Amino acid sequence: MFRVSIKPLWQLDRGEGAAIVPRLVELLVHIDEAGTLREACRRMKLSYRYAWGVLREGQRAFDVPLVVSRRGRGAVLSPLGEKLVWAERRIAARLTPVFDSLASELESELERALTHAQGILRLHASHGFAVEALRRRFHDQQIPLDLKYCTSLEAVSALARGGCDMAGFHVPIGEFEKPTLAHYLRDLRACDARLVLLATRRLGLMTARGNPKGVRGLQDLTRDDLRFVNRQPGAGTRVLIDQLLRQEKVDPRKVRGYDTHEFTHAAVAAYVASGMADAGFGVETPAQRFGLDFLPLVSERYFFACRADALSGVPMQPVLEELRSAEFRAGINALPGYDAMASGRVLTLAEAFSA
Secondary structure (H helix, E strand, O other), rough: OOOOOOOOOOOOOOOOEEEEEEHHHHHHHHHHHHHHHHHHHHHHHHHHHHHHHHHHHHHHHHHOOOOEEEOOEEEEOOOHHHHHHHHHHHHHHHHHHHHHHHHHHHHHHHHHHHHHOOOEEEEEEEHHHHHHHHHHHHOOOOOOOEEOOOHHHHHHHHHOOOOOOHHHHHEEEEOOHHHHHOOHHHHHOOOEEEEEEEEEEEEEEEOOOOOOOOHHHOHHHHHOOOOOOEEEEOOHHHHHHHHHHHHHOOOHHHOOOOOEEEEOHHHHHHHHHHOOOEEEEEEHHHHHOOOOEEEEEEEEEEEEEEEEHHHOOOOHHHHHHOOOOOHHHHHHHHOOOEEEOOOOOOOOOOHOOOO
């Protein structure tokens, strides 16, 4: 089985025909993570001399330093260097799920063309870190998976139409369960769906480290000094934040940045971490990865839905085996805010929701 890897690549050009090399931004990212140029060179397998040449070329292009050396204490990025690094992280957070989805589709097409493979599982799913982990595990085991990231609503709709074999969607636990389920119920009933539990996860408000704006809850989002970054319309997380705002009687029109949106939880976290917003809403995992504070507000269950008559089929068996494996559960439980102790449990709609 061939593996397809697609990475975002961007470059800077002042219109003079000479682009700033993308390797510069990669080097700055490693310096930021490692704390020293020498360690960054080791990680990138670059010579120290070559790395200094890349930094000097960048400094000449911008006419300001990108790295500040500290005698005996390594190196730190200059303000411009930090901006370039956060631009790289925002691009990766926004586009990586899109590229992973396309890579998965291309892998499946190659597998079908080269081996005439039949029964490759088609998974349409809302992006999540547990779904990412499942795709990596399938990669490692050379099991083809045709994964397409989309919104929960699009995934469940595709299942009902026969456009996929399994649909990933999430529903909050508690008082918002019933109104959220209403968005999916007709399609789930139409295909006599069975639900396979993937994991539960926590969602809440993300703020900069130390919570400098003193955010204590959703009511604070209406403050004039607070900038918010939202999820895109149609996303399940957008549906949830709208429900939470209504519960708190918060008028979205008074939330500065309500119409500013990103397409993944990681992109929201990167947006906040880069200083472009003071608060965002999403799952806990990217908040931890980007060094943000996290205020938990609600938990939800993430399910894979499939047709009842497909549950015992050949394509579904590797999924069920993987979800029930100790290795997979341990990996998901290591993600901040995730719990996969019941991963792989199969439920009817009535068992899951009393629907």
